Amino acid sequence: MNINMTLFAQALMFAGFIWVIARFIWPPLLTAIEDRQKKIADGLAAADKAKAELAAADTRVQEEVKAARAKSSEIIEKANQTANQMIEKAKDDAIAEAGRQRAAALAEIDSLSARAKEELRKQVAALAVAGAEKILKREIDQNAHKALLDQLAAEI
Structure with a gap:
């Protein structure tokens, strides 16, 4: 066997092997690699999109929390104002x-004072009559002197 022939046969076999690989194996392998690269790229894009959406959602949540806190502060402030108004109204009513x-108490005091004065006038009139009776040692006719007693009570 000749080394040149062997080398030539091996080169021919290698060329055939490369042709079979390039014709039947390489295109499906490249297609699979490209598909895999596309899936990875799509997955990374989806992950980036999901991160952006998550950041946007976090921002919206923070805004909603701020709005809820502001609303609750407003409600608390209104409640405090209403409570203060109710307290002021209760004070004014009290x-x-x-x-x-x-x-009413002053009117009652005036009424009682007037009654007491009238009662005192009657008692003074009765005492005056009793005193006059004792001085005169006789009984005064009350019907005859009623006008005199009324005048005396009015003066007192």
């Missing part, structure tokens, strides 16, 4: 009621 009760 002051008005105290004024009405004071006026």
Whole structure:
């Protein structure tokens, strides 16, 4: 066997092997690699998109939380204002009621004072009559002197 022939046969076999690989194996292998690269690229793009959406969602959540806190602060402030208004109204009502009760008490005091004065006038008139009776040592006719006693009670 000749070394040149062997070398030539091996080169021919190698060329045939390369042709078979290039014709039947390489295109499906490249297609599979390209598909895999596309899937990886799509997956990375989807991950980036998901990260962006997550960031946007976080931003929206933060905005919603801020809005909810602002709304709750507003509601609390309105509740405090309403409570203060109710307290002020209750104070005003209490002051008005105290004024009405004071006026009623003053009216009652005036009425009782007038009754007491009238009662005192009657008692003074009765004492005057009793004193006059003792001085005169006789009984005064009350019907005859009623006008005199009324005048005396009015003067007192």
